[in-house]
Amino acid sequence: MSPIGMGGPALFLGGEETYVALLRPQLDPADPDVRRSAAEAGVTPEEFAGPGNIWALMLDEADGEGDGFELPGARDIEADDFAEQLQRALAAGEEFTAEAGNFLRLEARPAADTWQVTAYVTPPEGHDGAPHTLELGALLAAELLTDLEEFRRALA
Structure with missing residues (x-):
């Protein structure tokens, strides 16, 4: 349950088969794979890598139904606020709901040293995917707190 990404901050919640990940990819134009992909796309490596912001x-579900979308207008401060909101809720030790904009809502219930987490994902306007409800399973509280701290450090 550690952060994933492509060189930028990332928060991974869930397991190997069912997860949701909030990330800001940061591709390196000098990376051979990026250069190759850019050539295949007919653009420069810098264009292919994008601004990194x-x-x-x-997300991915146990049945293999994955999806992903850009979050136009999302900023680092909002991602940090979401992570801080999760940290506070986990520390309180009570059932909670946390929201990241209008695209991600987490509902969590404590169960011993784990949290039963359900994610509700709503794609932004213009994305043709349907809303998703993902049961992320029993997530270890200590790992969640560590991942949140690493995510917030990556944002700083």
């Missing part, structure tokens, strides 16, 4: 939400 666009947030995205990715």
Whole structure:
């Protein structure tokens, strides 16, 4: 349950088969894979890598139904606020709901040293995907707190 990404800040919640990830990819134009992909796309590596400031939400379900979309207008401060909101809620130890804009809502219930987490994902306007409800399962409280701290450090 550690952060994933492509060189930028990322918060991964869930397991190997069912997860939601909030990330800001940061591709390196000098990376051979980026250069190759840019050539295949017919653009420069710098164009292909992009500005590195666009947030995205990715998800995958146990049945293999994955999706992902950019989050136009999302900023680092909002991602940090969401992470801080989660940290406070986890520390309180009570059932909670946390929201990241209008695209991600988490509902969590404590169960011993884990949290039962359900994610509700609503794609932004213009994305043709349907809303998703993902049961992320029992997530270890200590790992969640560590991941949130690492995510917030990556944003600083």
